[in-house]
Each structure stands twice: as structure tokens, then as C-alpha cells.
Amino acid sequence: MxxxxxxxxxxxxxxxxxxxxxxxxxxxxxxxxxxxxxxxxxxxxxxxxxxxxxxxxxxxxxxxxxxxxxxxxxxxxxxxxxxxxxxxxxxxxxxxxxxxxxxxxxxxxxxxxxxxxxxxxxxxxxxxxxxxxxxxxxxxxxxxxxxxxxxxxxxxxxxxxxxxxxxxxxxxxDVDGVYTTDPRVVDRARRLDKITFEEMLEMASLGSKVLQIRAVEFAGKYNVPLRVLHSFKEGPGTLITLEEELSMEQPVISGIAFNRDEAKLTIRGVPDTPGVAYKILGPVSAANIEIDMIVQNVAQDHTTDFTFTVNRSDQRRTEEILRRVAAEIGAREVAGDSGIAKVSIVGVGMRSHAGVASKMFEALAKHGINILMISTSEIKISVVIDEKYLELAVRSLHSAFELDAPSEQVTE
Amino acid sequence: MxxxxxxxxxxxxxxxxxxxxxxxxxxxxxxxxxxxxxxxxxxxxxxxxxxxxxxxxxxxxxxxxxxxxxxxxxxxxxxxxxxxxxxxxxxxxxxxxxxxxxxxxxxxxxxxxxxxxxxxxxxxxxxxxxxxxxxxxxxxxxxxxxxxxxxxxxxxxxxxxxxxxxxxxxxxxDVDGVYTTDPRVVDRARRLDKITFEEMLEMASLGSKVLQIRAVEFAGKYNVPLRVLHSFKEGPGTLITLEEELSMEQPVISGIAFNRDEAKLTIRGVPDTPGVAYKILGPVSAANIEIDMIVQNVAQDHTTDFTFTVNRSDQRRTEEILRRVAAEIGAREVAGDSGIAKVSIVGVGMRSHAGVASKMFEALAKHGINILMISTSEIKISVVIDEKYLELAVRSLHSAFELDAPSEQVTE
The missing domain is CATH 3.40.1160.10 (Acetylglutamate kinase-like)
Incomplete structure (x- = not known):
């Protein structure tokens, strides 16, 4: 009992x-x-x-x-x-x-x-x-x-x-579990039997809104096995658990998350001096604008291009702030782009598998999808791409990482 | 403060x-x-x-x-x-x-x-x-x-x-106080400045549904001065208080209550033996029927007529019970009458004033209103009359006990 x-x-x-x-x-x-x-x-x-x-x-x-x-x-x-x-x-x-x-x-x-x-x-x-x-x-x-x-x-x-x-x-x-990705985008998306707390956190924060993030954190902290099930349909749902509980055959990547609600902002020709990141992002945070991905690259002329993403509804306000900042710090220009999307592959398996990133980039390249930004964490790789390629990118990655449901399950 | x-x-x-x-x-x-x-x-x-x-x-x-x-x-x-x-x-x-x-x-x-x-x-x-x-x-x-x-x-x-x-x-x-009687029946009904807890209880239980009876009992028990006021109109309302708080000029009668919702039941020719009241009313109470007034009078032939009132909706059920009881105890007949109304005059002043009852009966007689039942308590006299005389009775008593508002206050 x-x-x-x-x-x-x-x-x-x-x-x-x-x-x-x-x-x-x-x-x-x-x-x-x-x-x-x-x-x-x-x-x-x-x-x-x-x-x-x-x-x-x-x-x-x-x-x-x-x-x-x-x-x-x-x-x-x-x-x-x-x-x-x-x-x-x-x-x-x-x-x-x-x-x-x-x-x-x-x-x-x-x-x-x-x-x-x-x-x-x-x-x-x-x-x-x-x-x-x-x-x-x-x-x-x-x-x-x-x-x-x-x-x-x-x-x-x-x-x-x-x-x-x-x-x-x-x-x-109202869903029967956590899926490898959004079934509305990839018709061969599969329900996962198991997923780790960490993966679920990455999936949830990236747009798969099945569970409240705080609840997943809490469950992870106290190691409470968490199961997502459909209220009125039978089925095993998805068990969210510790990494040790996963079976050996767990795939390298558990799922693919994506988000269309972001805009990308770039401030170019920033003098590469200490503290410049704070000078740029400080006023943005002070305006209560949440920043997601941040990428910085130093160019050869000792200036740097600084790029980050915010929620699309905050784009205009952020641009205004950046123009003020650019004038103060002597940056060259400010550019905003709302026609982007973020795609992330998530999986605890990537910790022990080399070549996951290159496999991801290869799959995107094969379909001519240009990568605008890259950001990585231990169990996740996110890329920003042109929004029009979003569905194609998700489907390509879903296949490349062998997440597709067996074809006999699919109605074609 | x-x-x-x-x-x-x-x-x-x-x-x-x-x-x-x-x-x-x-x-x-x-x-x-x-x-x-x-x-x-x-x-x-x-x-x-x-x-x-x-x-x-x-x-x-x-x-x-x-x-x-x-x-x-x-x-x-x-x-x-x-x-x-x-x-x-x-x-x-x-x-x-x-x-x-x-x-x-x-x-x-x-x-x-x-x-x-x-x-x-x-x-x-x-x-x-x-x-x-x-x-x-x-x-x-x-x-x-x-x-x-x-x-x-x-x-x-x-x-x-x-x-x-x-x-x-x-x-x-939603009323601006407690009235001497229902203003819909007597257009010269007056708001009372003060009334005692006891009088309020008699008024409330007799049909003036301004306050919950339990609350009045509670207030009386702990001597909490209680005031009834209109939510959105200005005015002093009515203060419900202890007898000692009343002013000297308090009238003998505070108000007139009435109730049209009762029916009168009579069981005639009951052998006048000890315990007969219980034999009649026991089965009625056991059926969860609430009894209000009770009157009994012994006739010269050593039988008695037993009369009481119940809520009109319980009349049929009560009659059925009484017919069974009548057969058992050897009573002569059972009669029910729903065409009645109860009128009560209430006032702590009647304790110290003789002649209140006779004044009441005189006022009713003057208008040819026959009294079918009488019941008295320390601060109340109730009579049951033919329902068609109800308004006339209330208005007559309201005048007789000098409760009418000064005529200049009245729109005619």
C-alpha cells in the first residue's frame, strides 16, 4: 500500500x-x-x-x-x-x-x-x-x-x-505527459516515460508549460517522485525523477524546447573595458526587464558586440534604454530583431556524450538554417535562429537525435 | 470615544x-x-x-x-x-x-x-x-x-x-428601525426610539422580522445595547435595551404584532382527566409540528374543549393526527379553521397598568370583531380573530393605545 x-x-x-x-x-x-x-x-x-x-x-x-x-x-x-x-x-x-x-x-x-x-x-x-x-x-x-x-x-x-x-x-x-517536443509542431513527438528534475526545469522554463517550475525545483530538492498524468484518460504519464532512476537506454537528448516570444538586441562597437557588461545590463534590469540569453564576443579592434534576448513585449523599451547607454559608453550602434526564435535541446545524457553540439549544428546546417546566437549549459544547448525556420529546425533536431516515434504509430 | x-x-x-x-x-x-x-x-x-x-x-x-x-x-x-x-x-x-x-x-x-x-x-x-x-x-x-x-x-x-x-x-x-406595527397595514405606524429586549423578542417571534431572535436573546442575556438602523439612510434607528433604560413617558404598549400564517384546531368533548393535554399534544410534537397558542376550558359536563394553533402549512397533518387521538381518548369531534389571524399587543408597561386587556377587548368589540381565542403572558396579550378583520383590528388597537404618529406627519 x-x-x-x-x-x-x-x-x-x-x-x-x-x-x-x-x-x-x-x-x-x-x-x-x-x-x-x-x-x-x-x-x-x-x-x-x-x-x-x-x-x-x-x-x-x-x-x-x-x-x-x-x-x-x-x-x-x-x-x-x-x-x-x-x-x-x-x-x-x-x-x-x-x-x-x-x-x-x-x-x-x-x-x-x-x-x-x-x-x-x-x-x-x-x-x-x-x-x-x-x-x-x-x-x-x-x-x-x-x-x-x-x-x-x-x-x-x-x-x-x-x-x-x-x-x-x-x-x-490536460495533457497525458511530458513530450519530446510540442506535438503541434512535430507530429512524431513522443511522450517520455521518464525525465529528470533538471531536464524538466530546462524544458519548462523554455516553454513547455506543463508544471510550475517552483514545484519541480521543490520536488528535486526533496526528491519527491513527480508524475504528470491526464485527468480523464488512462495512461502511465511521465515520471519526473532523479538521474539515477533513469534506465541505461535513456537517449542522449530527452526533448526539444522552443520559444517564439523573444527579441534579440545587439549593441555594437562597445569599448572592451571592465564593467561594460554591467553598464549595459544594469539599466535594463533596473527597468524590470527580464534578460534571457547573453552572448558577448570581443572583436580584433578591442571593441565588443554585446547581444542578449528579452521578451518580445519588452523590445521597444529595451531599445530606448540601450540607445541612452550606447551614447554614454561610446558604443557604435544598437540593433533590435524580433523575427527570431530560440530552439534548445535538453538532456542529462549530453554530460557524458561528446559531439552533441556539433551534431546539433550539423543538423541545422544541412537544412540551411543559420545560427544567430549560441548559449550552452551542462544539460542544454540553445540556439537563436530566424523565426521562419523554427518548425523545420525542431523537426530536424527531433529526427537527428532519434526522438521520433516509430513510424507505425503515426498517421500519415 | x-x-x-x-x-x-x-x-x-x-x-x-x-x-x-x-x-x-x-x-x-x-x-x-x-x-x-x-x-x-x-x-x-x-x-x-x-x-x-x-x-x-x-x-x-x-x-x-x-x-x-x-x-x-x-x-x-x-x-x-x-x-x-x-x-x-x-x-x-x-x-x-x-x-x-x-x-x-x-x-x-x-x-x-x-x-x-x-x-x-x-x-x-x-x-x-x-x-x-x-x-x-x-x-x-x-x-x-x-x-x-x-x-x-x-x-x-x-x-x-x-x-x-x-x-x-x-x-x-433595510428598515430604519422597529415600528409600532407593520406600516403597510397602519399608515400611521411610528418608529420606536426604544424598546426592551423582551418586547423585541415578542415582536420578532410574532412576525416583525427585523432581527434574528437568537441575537436579541443573546443581547438581552449579556446586556448589549442593540440598535437597528437603515444602512443607507440617516436616522437614530431603534435602540433595544433593558427596561431600566426606558424613559418615564414610555407608553403602556410598545407595538402591535400580527400573524396570518396560523391555523386553529379544536378537539371538542374531551373527557377531562389528568394527562389528557399530553395525550393530545404529544403526538403532534412527535410529528415535529410546532404549536403556538394553547387554550383549554372545562365545560360543565366534565368534558373539555382543547384548542391550539399551528402553522397553516401543518394544518392537514395535524388534523389527521387529532382524529386518531380523538378516537383513542373518546373525544367528540375535531375541527380545523385556517381563516384566522393572530393579533398581539406587546409592552413591558402592561405589567404595572391594570385594564390593558379590557381596553383591548373594548376596542375590538367597538368594531364588532369577535375574539376566538385569548392567550396572555406578562408583557403580551394575543387574540385570535377572523382573518378578514385583521387590518381593522390592528388599526383600531394602534389608535386605542395611542401609538398613531401625529397626523401632520402623515400624508393623506
């Missing part, structure tokens, strides 16, 4: 019918003999409804009071799900975040979990009940209600799994 | 506009230097929406989980009102029932307040904040969320006023 924490998101509990379906799913799972803690989000649309109500009161709603209001969304869901379970004969009991003493700091709207008192949950489990816990919320040391920020229910589930030393934390969503 | 507990019901906080209006009202009141604790209900319609959601899940919703769901209604309101206050520069902080440790028994859906820890409220008041508290809810000794039943927010307000030894508990509603 295993102890499992399950998390159902807003669309999975978005209506009375769906809540009833989830209850039935839990009933079956419990009949197999598992101990169950179930974390739920607010019914889809509810959080937005509450935010709109708060915004009607005040354009800049007080953060403490906003958390008091928002936390009611999950509270309604736990009551309804516990009710639905009892109605079909499954003993269940609901808990709000404060009731199970999910202790957080007092950063309203983006609180971080600091400690969990598992006593109430243990009691419920020991008496054979399914414990239903409100995701996304907690309580600070002064008893104030806090919320963890959007997607915080994933984090609640992982934190509870860590506190209870659960055998697995299952995240139910 | 006084400490005041104010309570705003569902219609007073039924929309963002109204919440903003209430915030403005509180701002003005606080500017006069008062310490304020404000109790609010769920926005009107919200509790019904949540009940409907629960009913969609289960026809017989689990009471514990229903309270988890219902308590969110008030929680949203406290957040919105605190937010609205802060937005206009009034320091405020919201509290759920559990947060201010409103301790109740565990009778979900109809819990009773047992103790209140006023520490958090005192802290908020000491730091100059308006404390906004969710009405209608509390927490049992095991940390389960409980609700006090419909209208429980009045009780929350009175209980907080008692715990904090507040100078006054103000209940804001």
Missing part, C-alpha cells in the same frame, strides 16, 4: 460533473489500497472572477486582503470534492491550508512554504479517510491567510508529498 | 458599489473617534449560489463540508470591505471567524458560540485599525469550520459586542 499525493487543477474540477468524475477516479484508486491526499485548485474561472471583484473595489487591491478573497476559491472546491466522495461512500475530510498548518512567509500573493505540520493529515489517513487539501494557500506565523501565487497548487502538492514522505506525487492535467 | 460593533447584512454589501458606500459610512463614523468592529454577511445571493452548487453534488450535502463551502461567502466580503477601506485611507484588517477564534460547538450548520478570544481584535483596535469580521461562522475545538445558521451574522455581532464589552451593537438593515 502506497501513500500518494494527487493534485487536480482548475479545469479538472471546473464543474460539478468534473468534480464527480474526479471523485469516482479517487474511489477506484483508493479501492486499490492506497493512502490518498488530494490537493485541488479553484474551479476554473473562479480565481479570475474573484480578482475582477477585487479590482472593482480597488485598482491596486491590498495584497493581504486579496489573499483572504482568493483563498476562498480552493476552499469551495475542497468542500465540494469531499462532499462528492462521501456521497459515493468514500470517507473523506477537507482541509484548508491554514487548517493543515501549511506555514509560509508573509509575502502575500507569492508566499513560500516554510513548514508543514502533518499531524492532521496523518490522523485523517490513519482513520482511513481521503484527505482533501486546498492548494495554493497557507498561513503566516501571525495567522494571516497567504497564497502561493498562480500555479501554487502544484507546489502545495509537492510540499505535502515531501512532508508526508509520500511514494509519489501525481499531477493531473 | 466609544467602542461600537456594526453589522451589515447581505443586501447592504450586495454589490461592489454598496461595499464602497459602506466603507464611506465607516470612514465617517471612525472620523468621529469611535473604535469600530464591523461584522459582515455574504453578498446577497452568494449563500444561495453556494448551496445550489453543493446540492448539485449531493442532494443531502455533508454538513461539515457544507460549512467549509458556505463560510467562503463572508470571507470574500471581509476581504473586499477591508480593501475598500484601505483604498480610501482607513486602516483596516479582516478576520475570518476561525482567525478571531469564535469558538462554537460542532453542530454544523447551526453551531452555537461558546467562547471568543478577543486578543486579535483588541490588538487591531489598539493599533487604530477597523476590524472587519466574517459573520455567521466559527470553529469548533478540533479546528473544524462551523456556521451558525441563517441570520447568524446578527449573533456574531452581538457576541463580539459582549466579548469586547462594546458600548453599542448596531445592526444595519
Amino acid at each position: 502506497a501513500l500518494i499525493v494527487q493534485k487536480f487543477g482548475g479545469t479538472s474540477v471546473g464543474s460539478v460533473e468534473r468534480i464527480t468524475q474526479v471523485a469516482e477516479k479517487i474511489r477506484k484508486f483508493r479501492a486499490e489500497g492506497h493512502g490518498l491526499v488530494v490537493v485541488v485548485s479553484a474551479m476554473s474561472g473562479e480565481t479570475n472572477r474573484l480578482i475582477a471583484l477585487a479590482r472593482d473595489i480597488s485598482e491596486d487591491p491590498d495584497p493581504r486582503e486579496l489573499d483572504v478573497i482568493l483563498s476562498t476559491g480552493e476552499q469551495v472546491t475542497i468542500g465540494l470534492l469531499a462532499m462528492a466522495l462521501k456521497a459515493i461512500g468514500v470517507p473523506a475530510v477537507s482541509f484548508t491550508g491554514p487548517q493543515v498548518r501549511i506555514g509560509t512567509d508573509n509575502a502575500f500573493g507569492k508566499a513560500r512554504i516554510q513548514h508543514i505540520d502533518d499531524g492532521k493529515l496523518r490522523d485523517a489517513l490513519d482513520s482511513g479517510k481521503v484527505a482533501i487539501v486546498a492548494g495554493f494557500q497557507g498561513m503566516d506565523d501571525n495567522g494571516n491567510i497567504t497564497t502561493l501565487g498562480r500555479g501554487g497548487s502544484d507546489t502545495t502538492a509537492v510540499a505535502l508529498a515531501a512532508a508526508l514522505k509520500a511514494d509519489e506525487c501525481q499531477i493531473y492535467t | 466609544a467602542l461600537i460593533v456594526q453589522k451589515f447584512g447581505g443586501t447592504s454589501v450586495g454589490s461592489v458599489e454598496r461595499i464602497t458606500q459602506v466603507a464611506e459610512k465607516i470612514r465617517k463614523f471612525r472620523a468621529e473617534g469611535h473604535g469600530l468592529v464591523v461584522v459582515v454577511s455574504a453578498m446577497s445571493g452568494e449563500t444561495n449560489r453556494l448551496i445550489a452548487l453543493a446540492r448539485d453534488i449531493s442532494e443531502d450535502p455533508d454538513p461539515r463540508e457544507l460549512d467549509v463551502i458556505l463560510s467562503t461567502g463572508e470571507q470574500v466580503t471581509i476581504g473586499l470591505l477591508a480593501m475598500a477601506l484601505k483604498a480610501i485611507g482607513v486602516p483596516a484588517v479582516s478576520f475570518t471567524g476561525p482567525q478571531v477564534r469564535i469558538g462554537t460547538d460542532n453542530a454544523f450548520g447551526k453551531a452555537r458560540i461558546q467562547h471568543i478570544d478577543d486578543g486579535k481584535l483588541r490588538d487591531a483596535l489598539d493599533s487604530g485599525k477597523v476590524a472587519i469580521v466574517a459573520g455567521f461562522q466559527g470553529m469548533d475545538d478540533n479546528g473544524n469550520i462551523t456556521t451558525l445558521g441563517r441570520g447568524g451574522s446578527d449573533t456574531t455581532a452581538v457576541a463580539l459586542a459582549a466579548a469586547l464589552k462594546a458600548d453599542e451593537c448596531q445592526i444595519y438593515t
Whole structure:
């Protein structure tokens, strides 16, 4: 008998019918003999409804009071799900975040979990009940209600799994697992059986929005096996786990992520003096603009070209800042380019395999795709290319690294 | 500087506009230097929406989980009102029932307040904040969320006023006070400046539904001065207080209550033996039918006629029971009459004034109104009359006991 924490998101509990379906799913799972803690989000649309109500009161709603209001969304869901379970004969009991003493700091709207008192949950489990816990919320040391920020229910589930030393934390969503890449771009994309926490972090931050990054970090830190599954379809999903758990036949590359939402900015002819990178990026950060890739190359004339990417919506503001900076530091010119895309290959296997980068560049070259920027980390290589080649690049890389599903699985 | 507990019901906080209006009202009141604790209900319609959601899940919703769901209604309101206050520069902080440790028994859906820890409220008041508290809810000794039943927010307000030894508990509603009788029946009905707890209880239970009876009982028990006021109109309202607080010129009768919802049942020719009242009323109570007035008179032939009133909707069921009972005890006949109404005059003044009853009967006789039943208590005389005379009876009594507003106040 295993102890499992399950998390159902807003669309999975978005209506009375769906809540009833989830209850039935839990009933079956419990009949197999598992101990169950179930974390739920607010019914889809509810959080937005509450935010709109708060915004009607005040354009800049007080953060403490906003958390008091928002936390009611999950509270309604736990009551309804516990009710639905009892109605079909499954003993269940609901808990709000404060009731199970999910202790957080007092950063309203983006609180971080600091400690969990598992006593109430243990009691419920020991008496054979399914414990239903409100995701996304907690309580600070002064008893104030806090919320963890959007997607915080994933984090609640992982934190509870860590506190209870659960055998697995299952995240139910509207996809049946993590894929080698976006199936809308590559029709031979495959569901991965397993992926490491590190790879998942790289995939997630690069645009595969299956799981909240914070939850994956948390799971990695406490080594909580995390499984992504479809809420209403059968299937094994994808297990996110430690590197040691991967099988020997794990491919070198696990997946290919991409992002079209970036713009590339270059400041050319920068005098190559110490501190110049800070002079350029400092004002950009100060304007709260997030910087992604950064590349710098020193030319022979002791000037340097400095290139970085930002979110496309920040391009214009960034260019304005750079022009001011260029004048101050005596740089030659500033250029912006929004017609780009970023493609990344991710895999812990590349650590022990030489030649992964050259294989990537070869595959792109074979299709005449020019590389505009390169950036590497231990388990990831990212390139920036002309946006029009994005689909071609992803498909080429997917084949080159042998990620394609066997052709008989594919409808052509 | 006084400490005041104010309570705003569902219609007073039924929309963002109204919440903003209430915030403005509180701002003005606080500017006069008062310490304020404000109790609010769920926005009107919200509790019904949540009940409907629960009913969609289960026809017989689990009471514990229903309270988890219902308590969110008030929680949203406290957040919105605190937010609205802060937005206009009034320091405020919201509290759920559990947060201010409103301790109740565990009778979900109809819990009773047992103790209140006023520490958090005192802290908020000491730091100059308006404390906004969710009405209608509390927490049992095991940390389960409980609700006090419909209208429980009045009780929350009175209980907080008692715990904090507040100078006054103000209940804001959609009427501007307690009237001598229903102004829809008597256009010269007057708002009362003061009324005693006992009189208010008699008025309320007789059909003037301004305040929850439990809240009035509670206020009387702990001697909390209670004031009924209109949410959005200026005016002194009606103060509900101890008898000692009434002025010397208080009239003998404070008000006239009436009720059209009763039916009268008579069982005739009952052998006058000990225990016969129990034999008749026992089976009626056992069927969960509430009995109001009871009158018994022994005739010369050593049989008795036994008459009582029940809610009109229970008339048929009660008659069936009585026919069975009549056969068992050898009574002559059973008769039911739904064409009746009850009229009561209420006033602590009648304790010390003889002749109140005869004055009442005289006023009715003068208009040819026949009295079918009479029942008296220390501060009330109730008569049952033919329903068609109800308005005439109320108007006659209102004049006879000098309750009419001066005629210049009346539009004719």
C-alpha cells in the first residue's frame, strides 16, 4: 500500500460533473489500497472572477486582503470534492491550508512554504479517510491567510508529498505527459516515460508549460517522485525523477524546447573595458526587464558586440534604454530583431556524450538554417535562429537525435 | 470615544458599489473617534449560489463540508470591505471567524458560540485599525469550520459586542428601525426610539422580522445595547435595551404584532382527566409540528374543549393526527379553521397598568370583531380573530393605545 499525493487543477474540477468524475477516479484508486491526499485548485474561472471583484473595489487591491478573497476559491472546491466522495461512500475530510498548518512567509500573493505540520493529515489517513487539501494557500506565523501565487497548487502538492514522505506525487492535467517536443509542431513527438528534475526545469522554463517550475525545483530538492498524468484518460504519464532512476537506454537528448516570444538586441562597437557588461545590463534590469540569453564576443579592434534576448513585449523599451547607454559608453550602434526564435535541446545524457553540439549544428546546417546566437549549459544547448525556420529546425533536431516515434504509430 | 460593533447584512454589501458606500459610512463614523468592529454577511445571493452548487453534488450535502463551502461567502466580503477601506485611507484588517477564534460547538450548520478570544481584535483596535469580521461562522475545538445558521451574522455581532464589552451593537438593515406595527397595514405606524429586549423578542417571534431572535436573546442575556438602523439612510434607528433604560413617558404598549400564517384546531368533548393535554399534544410534537397558542376550558359536563394553533402549512397533518387521538381518548369531534389571524399587543408597561386587556377587548368589540381565542403572558396579550378583520383590528388597537404618529406627519 502506497501513500500518494494527487493534485487536480482548475479545469479538472471546473464543474460539478468534473468534480464527480474526479471523485469516482479517487474511489477506484483508493479501492486499490492506497493512502490518498488530494490537493485541488479553484474551479476554473473562479480565481479570475474573484480578482475582477477585487479590482472593482480597488485598482491596486491590498495584497493581504486579496489573499483572504482568493483563498476562498480552493476552499469551495475542497468542500465540494469531499462532499462528492462521501456521497459515493468514500470517507473523506477537507482541509484548508491554514487548517493543515501549511506555514509560509508573509509575502502575500507569492508566499513560500516554510513548514508543514502533518499531524492532521496523518490522523485523517490513519482513520482511513481521503484527505482533501486546498492548494495554493497557507498561513503566516501571525495567522494571516497567504497564497502561493498562480500555479501554487502544484507546489502545495509537492510540499505535502515531501512532508508526508509520500511514494509519489501525481499531477493531473490536460495533457497525458511530458513530450519530446510540442506535438503541434512535430507530429512524431513522443511522450517520455521518464525525465529528470533538471531536464524538466530546462524544458519548462523554455516553454513547455506543463508544471510550475517552483514545484519541480521543490520536488528535486526533496526528491519527491513527480508524475504528470491526464485527468480523464488512462495512461502511465511521465515520471519526473532523479538521474539515477533513469534506465541505461535513456537517449542522449530527452526533448526539444522552443520559444517564439523573444527579441534579440545587439549593441555594437562597445569599448572592451571592465564593467561594460554591467553598464549595459544594469539599466535594463533596473527597468524590470527580464534578460534571457547573453552572448558577448570581443572583436580584433578591442571593441565588443554585446547581444542578449528579452521578451518580445519588452523590445521597444529595451531599445530606448540601450540607445541612452550606447551614447554614454561610446558604443557604435544598437540593433533590435524580433523575427527570431530560440530552439534548445535538453538532456542529462549530453554530460557524458561528446559531439552533441556539433551534431546539433550539423543538423541545422544541412537544412540551411543559420545560427544567430549560441548559449550552452551542462544539460542544454540553445540556439537563436530566424523565426521562419523554427518548425523545420525542431523537426530536424527531433529526427537527428532519434526522438521520433516509430513510424507505425503515426498517421500519415 | 466609544467602542461600537456594526453589522451589515447581505443586501447592504450586495454589490461592489454598496461595499464602497459602506466603507464611506465607516470612514465617517471612525472620523468621529469611535473604535469600530464591523461584522459582515455574504453578498446577497452568494449563500444561495453556494448551496445550489453543493446540492448539485449531493442532494443531502455533508454538513461539515457544507460549512467549509458556505463560510467562503463572508470571507470574500471581509476581504473586499477591508480593501475598500484601505483604498480610501482607513486602516483596516479582516478576520475570518476561525482567525478571531469564535469558538462554537460542532453542530454544523447551526453551531452555537461558546467562547471568543478577543486578543486579535483588541490588538487591531489598539493599533487604530477597523476590524472587519466574517459573520455567521466559527470553529469548533478540533479546528473544524462551523456556521451558525441563517441570520447568524446578527449573533456574531452581538457576541463580539459582549466579548469586547462594546458600548453599542448596531445592526444595519433595510428598515430604519422597529415600528409600532407593520406600516403597510397602519399608515400611521411610528418608529420606536426604544424598546426592551423582551418586547423585541415578542415582536420578532410574532412576525416583525427585523432581527434574528437568537441575537436579541443573546443581547438581552449579556446586556448589549442593540440598535437597528437603515444602512443607507440617516436616522437614530431603534435602540433595544433593558427596561431600566426606558424613559418615564414610555407608553403602556410598545407595538402591535400580527400573524396570518396560523391555523386553529379544536378537539371538542374531551373527557377531562389528568394527562389528557399530553395525550393530545404529544403526538403532534412527535410529528415535529410546532404549536403556538394553547387554550383549554372545562365545560360543565366534565368534558373539555382543547384548542391550539399551528402553522397553516401543518394544518392537514395535524388534523389527521387529532382524529386518531380523538378516537383513542373518546373525544367528540375535531375541527380545523385556517381563516384566522393572530393579533398581539406587546409592552413591558402592561405589567404595572391594570385594564390593558379590557381596553383591548373594548376596542375590538367597538368594531364588532369577535375574539376566538385569548392567550396572555406578562408583557403580551394575543387574540385570535377572523382573518378578514385583521387590518381593522390592528388599526383600531394602534389608535386605542395611542401609538398613531401625529397626523401632520402623515400624508393623506
